Amino acid sequence: MQLDLDDVTKTYRMGAVDVPALRGVTLRIAPGEFVAVMGPSGSGKSTCMNILGLLDRPTSGRCLFDGRDVASLSDGERARLRNRRLGFVFQSFNLLPRTPAVENVELPMVYAGRFERPRALAVLERVGLAARAHHLPTQLSGGEQQRVAIARALVMEPAVILADEPTGNLDSATSAEIMGLLAALNREGMTVVLVTHEADVAAHARRIVRFRDGRVVRDDPNARRPAPAGVR
Template sequence: MDNGTSFISVRSVVKEYRVGDSTVRALDGMDMEIDEGDMVALMGPSGAGKTTLLNMIGGLDSPDRGSVIVKGMEISSLNEGQRALFRKNNVGFIFQFFNLIPSLTALENVLVPVMFDRDPPFDRAVELLERVGLSGRMDHVPGRLSGGERQRVAIARALINDPMIVLADEPTGNIDSVTAREIVSLFRELNDEGKTMIMATHDRLVSARARSVIKMRDGHVVRGKAKSRERIVHLADRKASGGIRRKVEG
């Protein structure tokens, strides 16, 4: 089902939350288009609706009004079961507070999204952890890992299903600047391999290396930077060579 829309299309989305007796409008008629293979930094003050927007695109939450269309599929109209399947197959989430399961080792955490699969891809989990530089830490529980290491585990976990979209909510918000720089380089690398990256961030380090920056305020876009021509050519070349996933699958 292709409606001739962008890869990700957010149309007139309104989302309100009830906080006590009052209602907070997190997204106020939000309109946005994101192309496949883009690396977008969503910027804006706290309360601008960045996280809510990520949750909508990732199928974690549904809008009160408007629609969210990903790859021609209107995810805002899916039921919870279908949305869970959509998340599992298409989206990798990375959070500010890592959100690892404390009782599991790094390797087990990476395998969590696929634990109900008939044959969980154990080797792929090992490869992903090696790729993020944690080959010696696979059997450590999160309590014995540093902030940066935990975020790397979370990145490996987000990639276990080889998603086309990676959503990161303040990915560098809880780690030191040196590690943040490494994490952003890793994001850039993933983007080069074809992943569409969308990051909600306050961090200039992240936005500086993004391909597009969308500024938000009070639940709508105030300014969006157009993607560079160079980027589109780059994506076309890569698709022609067919080498998008080579590195991850090693």
């Protein structure tokens, strides 16, 4: 799926004051890309992710999925797109507490009206957690929790994984494992968009977009990991 942001702005109202978060962002993410979005805190990179993830709406400009403007979609249609086409991975994992790993992975399927325990277990195996399927999040390490979250993002076979600082709460060894997992997914054709402010994490991506003050200031291919042929 191709994602396009076309001159997108976003302004938050804080009481009487308007706080601009995005000041006109134009960005195209092609199918199969591995993009790292970098920038200091407050640069607008998370806001950009939320708009791409259909969790937020732009103040002006357009957000296009495969060329189709998502502004016209209803709440239900946006939820359906989030459910089928997008997978989220968050910095703080965001697993349901008191709920076993496998049921966390099943969660998107619940909202799709599917109950496929074998599918959930297969995806957990894919991220190397088959043995811990029935553990509660509190019984898992940070890295394991993030793997559960990735499994949850994968279970509906989405087109795009949106990862917002996925390694922010992990030590460097575990971070490397998670990034390896995301890179492996990308090699299989999954589009991955990653927000980070750590250079060594961004180094796994094939393209690095830098934000500052609500604008894209640089957009370069990663010199160390050139895109494979056929992907722009």
